[in-house]
Each structure stands twice: as structure tokens, then as C-alpha cells.
Amino acid sequence: MSDKPESGDRVTQDVPELPFEPLKLKMGPSHPATHGTVRINLKLDGETVQHAEVEVGYLHRGFEKECESGLYYQVFPYTDRLNYVSSIINNVGYALACEKLFGFEVPERCQYLRVIGSEVSRMGDHFTCLGAGAMELGAMTAYLYVMEARELLWDVIDVMCGSRVTSNYVRIGGLSEDVGPEFPALVREKLGQVGKLQQDFEDLLLSNPIFRQRMEGTGNLSSDELIALGVTGPLLRAAGVPYDVRRAQPYLVYDRLDFDVPIGEHSDNMDRFLVRVEELKQSRRMVEQCVEQLPGGPVDIDDPHVRLPGKGKVFTRMEELIAQFKVVTEGPRPPVGEVYRAVEGANGELGFYLVSDGSGKPYKCRARSPSFSNMQALSRMLQGAMFADVVPTFDMINMIGGECDR
Amino acid sequence: MADPKIRTTDEEQPVAHPLVARLREGVSNAVLASHAFRADVTVIVPRDELLAVCRFLRDDAELRFDMLVDVTAVDYLGRMPRFEVVYHLYSVPLNQRIRIKVALEESDPRLPSLVSIWAGANWLERETWDLYGIVFVGHPNPQRIYLYEEFQGHPLRKDYPKAKRQPLIGPGSANAADAGIGPVRRDVG
DSSP, rough: OOOOOOOOOOOTTTTTOOOOOOEEEEEEEOOTOOOOOOOOEEEEETTTTEEEEEEOOOOOOOOHHHHTOOGGGGGGGHHHHTTTTTTHHHHHHHHHHHHHHHTTTOOOOHHHHHHHHHHHHHHHHHHHHHHHHHTTTTTTHHHHHHHHHHHHHHHHHHHHHHHHSSOOOEEEETTOOOOOOTHHHHHHHHHHHHHHHHHHHHHHHTOOOOHHHHHTOOSSSOOOOOOOOOTHHHHHHHTOOOOOHHHHOOOOTGGGSSOOOOSSOOOSHHHHHHHHHHHHHHHHHHHHHHHOOOOOSSOSOOOOOTTTOHHHHHHTOOOHHHHHHHHHHTTTOSSSEEEEEEETTTEEEEEEEEEEEESSSSSSSEEHEEEEEEHHHHHHTTTTTTTGGHHHHHHHTTHHHHHHHH | OOOTTSSSSSSSOOOOOOHHHHHHHSSTOOEEEEEGGGGOOOOEEEEGGGHHHHHHHHOOOTOOOEEEEEEEEOOTTSSSOOEEEEEEEETTTTTTTEEEEEEEEEOOEEEETTTTTTTTHHHHHHHHHHHHHOOETTSSSSOOSSSOOOOOTTTTTTTSSSOOOOOOOOSOOHHHHHOSSSSSOOOOO
């Protein structure tokens, strides 16, 4: 503890003041108690953090440069690797930006499936954040429960797109594949199991006094400061600001779904944790509604200049063969212009800013990632905090290196 | 490389959008041009008015853009002026968005930093400096953020070759790499 000597205390004033130098401690970039590649340069006065400097960039791999050199549809695999814990949300965000640029909307069935994919991904992301956060405070058992839940959610994603983590699921104007008739039953079954696991997780953790003491009242930052720093997502909602892109500027079919936007009031780590716990339930509600309402019909738009025609036609008809060849080699061509499209990522507002010069390649493809802006607030949150608060505060920011560093 | 015909601003008619009209009222000479392609309200402002415009956008009761969502740049190589710095703003209380753009000449890619208006500009401007070489005058910590200090050039500029390699770390300034000393040579292209 950092007890400053005060007059009247046991330490009297005739003791000469010793020269004081803060302890400099470099935490990371590869630290066992941080799930993310980042370095925090701390200046400590005893156990109090005087100053925390955050260094990011260890996972920088030139996302934008890579996107500018490929065709529009070739960007999707890179978006998977932005937030690799909830890749479908990134796929959806990029596809919506492209579709805004092209100026069309996808069929209803596709919109519902995109919402299902996004919400299942969001649950996976929140479970990872909560479980890893609990583990890094010593609660290993709780972590194992949510990892099992995440496995079940990834089973759903596996059925949707054939892979579990890097989904590469969404296409401009559609999806890589449709789901079969057994899909709704499978989703309901998995969600039921996930709900039970989440209940066990909450029972294990939320009444634990050690856990609560480390989370409550730590990492506080006022909502005004969070907004000025550009912080969005569960962090901002935990400060009582009900900003959620799904509610503020609804996209896909979110305006038809019945869901609540949970908010906190203390803006501390506990509220950030609880907001995510509640959002898990809301996501489950949304997926249940989507499965209930899932309409029939095609998932892809019927436009041979944008979306690949069916293989049956390509092998038998000349026009479709040419269309396939053109779409693959030249890519679809949007009009000249610029668009910004935001979706609610697992950690906040995920936006894509596209500039088109009318060719098949994006002239500029910028990802506005929530982790980058949220990480900027870490230094302020840690100012004056205890050293032990660094880990829970960092965990609740839930930095995902892939999207922070791009 | 770049197509000099790129037009992102002049294909649409100037719109009498209420946000733009309000900005015109509040700051004279603030709006050089505006458009609303796909309903994204965009205003191009002169560099000298940027601070006044942004302060007005944040503080005006009808605008209240309290969040700086994103800062980036676009390199229109071959066009004059070459660079555009792009700001995306969002108003949490009023739920509205606006995009502000500033055009910059290649010979003088400098504009005022917005850290004094939105604290969140700090890292975003460092990133834009790092990747595009745009100088933000008055920035409290004008360092690179992703790349290391010895890195030569700004990789998102269109004239930076994608395949170019540089020594990853260490005393590897360009001279050291050319002389074959320092860390492992990686400049294969």
C-alpha cells in the first residue's frame, strides 16, 4: 500500500524525506495475465499506478494495404481476422458497407441468417471475454464452463459456414451457403445448453466476494470522458449511455426484433461484466426470434454482375458461364463514391469506410475498430488505480489484437 | 496506379441538408463543398477553419457531435491536392453522423490536431501520421503508433510498394541495411 506519511501519523516530520523514484514496470507484450499482445509501461508509486502508457501495434499486418490490392470480394478472409473471436460480425459489417456502396439490399432470409450469425458470434465473444477475465483473476473453473458454451456456439457456426473460427461466411449480396431444414432445431438445442452453462457460470462467480472486490469500483471513468475518447460498446453502456448501433441505426432486421439494451450505472469493471452477461441473454433472445421468424426464399440477390450464379446454370448455359468468369476475374464494380457503414461489433462500433474509384478494387478500405478506440481509454482508467486493477480493467476492455492493430 | 478521374465530391448536387445549413450559419467560410452520397452527409472544409468548425460541431445545441468516431486519410496520388483527411463524427444525444474532409497538398501535408476538442483524436491522428505521413500540428505525442521509429516512409501511401521489405527491428536504418550490417537483411524486393 502507498501510505503517504502525514503529520500526526506515526511517522514524524523530523524524518528526512528520502529520494523517491517511481518503479518502472513493463507489462507485456506477452504476459500470462493479459489475453492480448500489448505492452503497458507502468510507473508505480508503491502499488499505485502513477502513469500507464499503452503500446499497441504488435499485431499490425497491413489490413488496409492488403485490401486495396485485391478485389472487393477478396477482403472477406481478412475481415475474419480483425476480431477473430466474432468473425461473422466483421464479415457482415464489411458486406453491408459494400452493399451500401453498390446500392442494394439482400433478401430477407439472408438478413435473418446474418443476424443469427452475428448474435451467435457476439455470444462467443462475450463468453471469451468474461471467461478469460474470470480466469485471469483466478477463477479457472468458471472459465471452463464458458469455454464449453463457446464450443456449442461454434457448432452452430460450423453448421452455417463449415468452419468454426475464421468463418468467411458472408458475401457481397448474399452468403456462402444456405442452411438446411434441420437448422432451427439444432440452434434451439444448442442455445438451451448454452443457457444452462451461462447460469452455472453466473452462480459460480457473481456471489464470490474475492471476484466482486476486484471488480467493483475499479477502472472507473465517467461517461463524458468515455464519449470524448470514442469508446463504444459494453464499456460505454456500463457507464449508463444506451448507445447501441443495433438500436440507434438499425440494420438488417434488428428493428423487427424485441430486445433490450442493458446499461450500467457505476462505469466500473463489475458493471462492464454484468452488461455483457445481460447482453448474452439478449443475444439469445434475438437468435430465438430469428429462428422463429426465418423466412424461406433465396439467400443471394439475383444479379449476375455481383453474385455468382448457381453452378448448375454455369455448367449448362453460356450467359451464366460468362457472368461467373467476369465476377471472379474482374469482380463486381461499384459506382464512384464513398460510404461509411457501422455495425455493433462485440466490443463496440465497428465501421467500414470505403472509397470507390469505379474499379473492381477498393481504392480505400478502412476498418474503424472498436478495440483501438477502447484501448485508448485504458491509460486514463488506470491513472491512480492499484496495480492489481490493471488486469481486470484490461480484461473488461477486451482488446482483440487483430482489430486493434489491423 | 491512381485514376485521375476519381471524383468523390462533385458528382452530386450540393445538398441543403439541415446539418450543412446549420454549419454554414455557425461558421462563415466553413463549407467549401458538400454532398450526401448514399445519405452520408459530407462536408469539405478549409484547413484554416478546421478547429473552428469542429468546435462548433461539438458545442452547438443542434449539432452536439460529441464523439470523434474515426480519423483517416486517403491518398489520391496524381490528383491535386493529393491527400484528403477524413473525420467521421457521431452525436450520441442526437443520433446523427457527419463526415468532415480536409484536402491537403503533397508539399504541405499539415493540419491542426483535434486532441484539444476530442481526446480520442490522439491515437487516431498518430495512426494517420504513421501510415500516411500527415502531420498534426499541436499533437501532444506525435509518435508512430503501429510501426517502429526507424521505419522509413508511410506504407499506406499509394506510392509505397506493397512488397517492399524493411529490416524488422534494431539499428536497421536504411544505411545500415544497405551496408549489409545490423539485423538480418529482409529487403528482398
